[in-house]
Amino acid sequence: MVMNQLKDFLKQYNIGAKSVIVIGVSGGPDSMALAHSFVSIKEEYEFKIIIAHVDHMFRGQESLDDLEYVKNWCHLNNVHFEGGRINVNKYIEETGLSSQQAARDCRYHFFDEIMQKHQADYLALGHHGEDQIETILMRLVRGSSSIGYAGMREKRPFSTGEIIRPFLELRKHDLISYCHEKNIIPRKDPSNEKDVYTRNRFRHHVLPFIFDENPTAQKRFQQFSRQQLDDELYLMELTEGIMNTVIKNKQKQAVTIDVEQFLKVPISLQRRCIQLILEYVYLHIPKGLTQGHLNSILTLLQSEKTTWELNLPEGLLVVRSYNECVFTFEQTNVKYYTISVNEPGIYELPNGFSIKVELNNQCLEPKNDTFICSVKDVSFPLVIRNRKNGDRMSLKGMNGSKKLKDIFIDEKMKQSLRDEWPIITDSQNNILWVPFVKKSAFERNFSTDESLIAIQVVSKSF
Template identity: 85%
Template structure:
């Protein structure tokens, strides 16, 4: 059943032969069945397979043992392995995210690194039909976007390729049975039994009732998901057409609409118009923005009151003035600066940061507020400046370069801080460091005889 399902998925979704496939593997039955199934068809489709595992460091030695299990399985089966231990608890402290959301962000960030490293075509994940049922129910209860109500997508764009989920037509017991038949003894995560997590409560208390009513309910949910996606994609096409009559002015992160034209659009498209506008001005929708904000904007636009203003997360405000409604960020007087550093010393920036540059011949330990590079790699003058359009940097621990704009979005930096944040470059305009955000490849392992440059940043309160 499992192999047939995989082959059917490959055919239906036109998965390319000779493709490079990264598989996210936790060591549990779902991902181990996925890994083994892909391995079983590898020669038939000429796939290159890379297994990747993230240790979230939640369960100490037990987590390390999970990674060792996956690594050893890869060695036995002659499969490429990429693993990483990530201190998710530290990330939770830095971001304030829930443990599950923080773990997901760290995990997907690592998946992207591996996709880029191997220039992979696909990231395969082992979500199954019961995961789909849980996700759709949770989003219906909590609230979501129209596309969010579709649940887990079988296939979507990600990094250098696409995420694929071949097992959404199967139930978990199908994958457990497959592992048993193939003599795979998967790892077990005890946190899956705890009702402290919302998903577990849905799994333990709602799913048994649903599958008692209909043992193939997951197929009905999957059919609903596909239909919802198809309908939503069509409605979004209509919305984009409607936007041509609604938008009066559009510039970088600011949109003005014609209220009368907007109200002539069907209500189902009005909601989607607002969603598209918010996605455009924010670039990346912040955690604090909810469906309630969107509903409030719609209610106010339909109200006869001709002037009002509503504030949204991260400094965005929506302001109606008679027949115009503008979505824009609060105007901030950005302090533009370019400071050339020709020698060691302390340099004050106009936005409240200060930078200390030292030369040192001793081995130094990198810290969060300090960047260390070799005088052989980097030459004076150093430059401290605001960001510029098109800025890219080569990140420490990653191949290739990444847009600075995307780095700020990934790190969820507030929009109001981005334009004034200090960017430190060498004399060739190579970005060395975005303080407290990302370090470049220029911070590496140094030999004991190298002369080092240490750059320390003291931040203003932010």
């Protein structure tokens, strides 16, 4: 059964003759069956085989004995051996990762080094059907991406080539039986018996029920995995095709989308749009990023709220401002300023505005970039500043006053601009003008003998 499965896999995935194959071997029955079956056909397929073993140094002499066991087996079978000892406990202290995740990171880093050293085509791993069931169920329970729900791939890119997993349709007892037939006495890892690990709890308490219902359930799960992967890859292809209509601006680790265009996309592709954006802005997707975060983004984008912020792991900020939504790591550092205007001149603001103030200039007519008022209507000095909580202004042509916050909302000013936009007041804190936004009731019809103040925006690189 094992040999037939391996040869069928090699044919299905076009694993060519003369390939260089690194095999990850722990010394347990799964990986030993994998190593022996590959070595058995290496002459037939002209494979170059390298056995790679990692000692995680968790179990002292016992794990060192595992390394020696695999090394000796390779010597007896005339197979090239690459072994490594990695202090995973030290790596855990440095990173704060769980023991299993830390061990996985270190192990795959070692495999990557061996792949590059030998310019290998494939890294073969001994995961079997029960491992696949555990992986799919764990991801369904804790949450994952759509492609994550497919579980482990039979073949995927890695290092200088690809990872292959030929045994995902087999059960563990198939591999144990193969070892018995070939007089292989594999090593045992006692940690596999401990319920302290989530995977072990699924293995010991959930899988027996599943196999009682269907002794070949691993084949059904593997069929689901392939279908899920095929569907997901197709949907991602569709999503990539419509991204150019959704993205307005794309920079390194920063993306701006058009919300209106985004909401026209079918919901199944909306989810994948967000997934692609997150994969782009994050150099590496953090472990703390969950499906719940993605759902929160979608819910907020589909809500009636047109301005909001959402903080994601590792400092990523998602900010919606009306029809734009920005994914960025750049935190806005507001430039606060208060400038007193006691005489005519040009006043440069720290945010890129330049404001020109003139007196007794009656030749200017009110324009969008200019505000004119009477000297007798205001108290000096004038002040140019940022907005403050509670700011209100009396609008030209209207009775009463209105909150500045509401004015910004009505004018659909971007959230990122509001805190630094210039507000021009007199010394009594009467707001005279919010450039390009609103003019106050202080701009009126003037008599020909009034002394006037003309305030003009002469440059704006904001």
